[in-house]
Amino acid sequence: MLAADQATGKRNDVPVHGTLPRMKTLAVLNDTITNCVACPRLVTYRHKVAQTKRRQFKDWTYWGRPVPGFGDPQARLFIVGLAPAAHGGNRTGRVFTGDRSGDWLYAALHAFGFANQPISTHKDDGLRVINCYIAPVVRCAPPDNKPLPNEFDACRPYLVGEFQTLKRVQVVIALGKIAFDHYLKACRDLGHTIPVPVPKFGHEKVYRLPWGITLIGSYHPSQRNTQTGFLTRPMFHSVFRKARKIIDGE
Numbered sequence: 001m002l003a004a005d006q007a008t009g010k011r012n013d014v015p016v017h018g019t020l021p022r023m024k025t026l027a028v029l030n031d032t033i034t035n036c037v038a039c040p041r042l043v044t045y046r047h048k049v050a051q052t053k054r055r056q057f058k059d060w061t062y063w064g065r066p067v068p069g070f071g072d073p074q075a076r077l078f079i080v081g082l083a084p085a086a087h088g089g090n091r092t093g094r095v096f097t098g099d100r101s102g103d104w105l106y107a108a109l110h111a112f113g114f115a116n117q118p119i120s121t122h123k124d125d126g127l128r129v130i131n132c133y134i135a136p137v138v139r140c141a142p143p144d145n146k147p148l149p150n151e152f153d154a155c156r157p158y159l160v161g162e163f164q165t166l167k168r169v170q171v172v173i174a175l176g177k178i179a180f181d182h183y184l185k186a187c188r189d190l191g192h193t194i195p196v197p198v199p200k201f202g203h204e205k206v207y208r209l210p211w212g213i214t215l216i217g218s219y220h221p222s223q224r225n226t227q228t229g230f231l232t233r234p235m236f237h238s239v240f241r242k243a244r245k246i247i248d249g250e
Helices: 026-034 040-052 100-111 149-165 177-189 223-227 233-247
Strands: 002-004 011-015 077-081 132-136 171-175 206-208 214-218
Touching (some): 026 149, 077 149, 077 177, 149 177, 171 177, 171 233, 177 214, 214 233
Parallel strands (some): 077 132, 077 171, 171 214
Antiparallel strands (some): 002 011
């Protein structure tokens, strides 16, 4: 059964409950993502936020749709986050753009040669990421930043599709335990056998997985983590330094 967008009536070409056909290009995959309406709760919430807005962004036309991945099709580094922020990616249409977490992420990417500039404010700000691709586990902004289990399941085929398409990835950085765990679930869906014992999330924990990927855990650069000092810039940058060294063959 196919779903229709509650706001536009546009039909979605992704089954509400099912697997995503293998996508041959990122353009096709991203078009499928941005038209997805598989999760009614998320569709309702993202539209509501886009209509009500936040006072400081009252002059913005919010994106209000699922947020696709962003980056270099030849990427060797893949960064997995949780979900778009209601007034970040859900507003700007680009992952980790227009919020404090993005400020930290793109500054780190720039510092280690993965981005041409340290800021990401809107889709036309000139940002270009180099040898890197960034995607959330869940593509719509969720209420209270907490996706439900069925919403994770509905979105995981998109992450699987990205890894099927991005053939050169060597290193995956998972921002937070949820992203870490759901990356491993995506790997199971790809047919990989997860090592025993199963890798456990930890900041700067490094796992060299049997299928040729190095997985690195990082605390998420959320405001709660950065403002309390739970995650500091040296700690965060250390993760990207490790990734840079692996990609450079050091």
